[in-house]
Amino acid sequence: MNGICKNIPRAANQGLAGCHVCEKVSLISAVNCPRCGTHLHFRKPDSINRTIALMIAAAIMYIPANILPIMSIRELGVTTESTIVTGLIQFWEARSYPIAIVIFSASILIPLLKIFALIWLCAAAKGIVPHSAKILGKVYWITELLGRWSMVDIFVVAILVTMVQLGNYMVVTPGPGALAFAGVVILTMFAAMSFDPKLLWDQLEREAAEAESEKNTERE
Amino acid sequence: MWYRRFGAVDTTSRSNEITRKKLRTRLSILSWPKPKGGPHHAVCHFCDTLHVAEPIPEGSRVDCICCGATLFQNRSASLVRVTAFSVTALFLMLVVHSAPFISMDAGGMRTVLTLPGAAKALIDDGSLIVGCGVALFTIVTPLILSGGLVYVCGPLLFGKSAPGAKMVTRWMSRTEPWNMIEVFLLGVLVSLLKLGHLAELHFGVGFWAFAALMFCMAAAVAAIDKRELWDRLEVAGAP
Numbered sequence A: 001m002n003g004i005c006k007n008i009p010r011a012a013n014q015g016l017a018g019c020h021v022c023e024k025v026s027l028i029s030a031v032n033c034p035r036c037g038t039h040l041h042f043r044k045p046d047s048i049n050r051t052i053a054l055m056i057a058a059a060i061m062y063i064p065a066n067i068l069p070i071m072s073i074r075e076l077g078v079t080t081e082s083t084i085v086t087g088l089i090q091f092w093e094a095r096s097y098p099i100a101i102v103i104f105s106a107s108i109l110i111p112l113l114k115i116f117a118l119i120w121l122c123a124a125a126k127g128i129v130p131h132s133a134k135i136l137g138k139v140y141w142i143t144e145l146l147g148r149w150s151m152v153d154i155f156v157v158a159i160l161v162t163m164v165q166l167g168n169y170m171v172v173t174p175g176p177g178a179l180a181f182a183g184v185v186i187l188t189m190f191a192a193m194s195f196d197p198k199l200l201w202d203q204l205e206r207e208a209a210e211a212e213s214e215k216n217t218e219r220e
Numbered sequence B: 001m002w003y004r005r006f007g008a009v010d011t012t013s014r015s016n017e018i019t020r021k022k023l024r025t026r027l028s029i030l031s032w033p034k035p036k037g038g039p040h041h042a043v044c045h046f047c048d049t050l051h052v053a054e055p056i057p058e059g060s061r062v063d064c065i066c067c068g069a070t071l072f073q074n075r076s077a078s079l080v081r082v083t084a085f086s087v088t089a090l091f092l093m094l095v096v097h098s099a100p101f102i103s104m105d106a107g108g109m110r111t112v113l114t115l116p117g118a119a120k121a122l123i124d125d126g127s128l129i130v131g132c133g134v135a136l137f138t139i140v141t142p143l144i145l146s147g148g149l150v151y152v153c154g155p156l157l158f159g160k161s162a163p164g165a166k167m168v169t170r171w172m173s174r175t176e177p178w179n180m181i182e183v184f185l186l187g188v189l190v191s192l193l194k195l196g197h198l199a200e201l202h203f204g205v206g207f208w209a210f211a212a213l214m215f216c217m218a219a220a221v222a223a224i225d226k227r228e229l230w231d232r233l234e235v236a237g238a239p
């Protein structure tokens, strides 16, 4: 019963659905939104399954994204391959701590936190772990907000590949890790988009209803 | 508050063409009109709580009574601000793509960074998909967003809806999460720190235009509530 709002009407219980695109509230029997034509549904379709499938794909992609080089640097005939972690270590050793922290958060921390946050959210929505919907709602909001920032490493590769074209002196070329990492970012963004936070409240409502019926049977 | 003011200029109750024209222009100056019918509802995106959406004064915000998430806000001078910022953003995009962004002198050679150049360099070096992604997130998406906002909100300033405005608005809400210009700017700063010790770097006009573009895009997107935009489209009679 933690945090559930009592005696407040919920749209789905009244047969009403808010349009995801234009926010107009209409009866679900209308099938398509009368204002913008988007298909209406109470909850995002197949939300948890889709989120989990995308998360698994992202978690698998996360391994090559960190092992494979995101770029290779050919300097005076010597080629060194750079992964996300070695790039990070370079900044740390050069005592550029603020930038090392930024790269660490964007490339390692945010993707991992996103994967764990979404697993937690899915487990909570399924009723596997107890939860406060208010706090998890915030977790979801932050997850959605931060996702894009992981793309920073891909942009760094793009910029270095463009600018470091100095003939025999130094050349940077993109590596296969860049594709894998971009895949992780895009997959986690899609995973966050397909999760429906309303399911967290649905689960609380179900738990409350169960507790209520148990109480009633005890009284009888 | 403004509901009463708006009630006095209900376009549907009068048939006279001249007054309707006058009202249309007044309508654009007034804030957030309500579509016909009602009561209007608002559903919280997070907890599905059903609210009756009462008109609110400019500059204020309505939060969900259950979970506290923002339901909608009535931005002041929303249409004027959206149009102004998105027109500026379009102009800045022109500057970003035509003026030098950053140039680097090293080893007797000069390389210049441009946004399309960055995408092209990746594609040329065999990373077709990543290159297309970079182009999509930093060139195409901002263009769709700001161009779309000008196309939709410009005519709405005069109480009219552009042909296909609803479709354009749908596309804008679809592309919005993929607009990554601020992330690209962070990428530029990180790369500069990587390159700083190795070469001489010059900031071009394009770089400053890009920084301004970031602010204009953020301001344009934040200047109007999605619900207000769609209400205005409905009132303007978009098909």
Ligand SMILES: [Zn+2]
Pocket: A019, A020, A021, A022, A023, A024, A033, A034, A035, A036, A037, A038
């Ligand atoms: Zn709709």
Ligand SMILES: [Zn+2]
Pocket: B044, B045, B046, B047, B048, B049, B064, B065, B066, B067, B068, B069
């Ligand atoms: Zn709510």
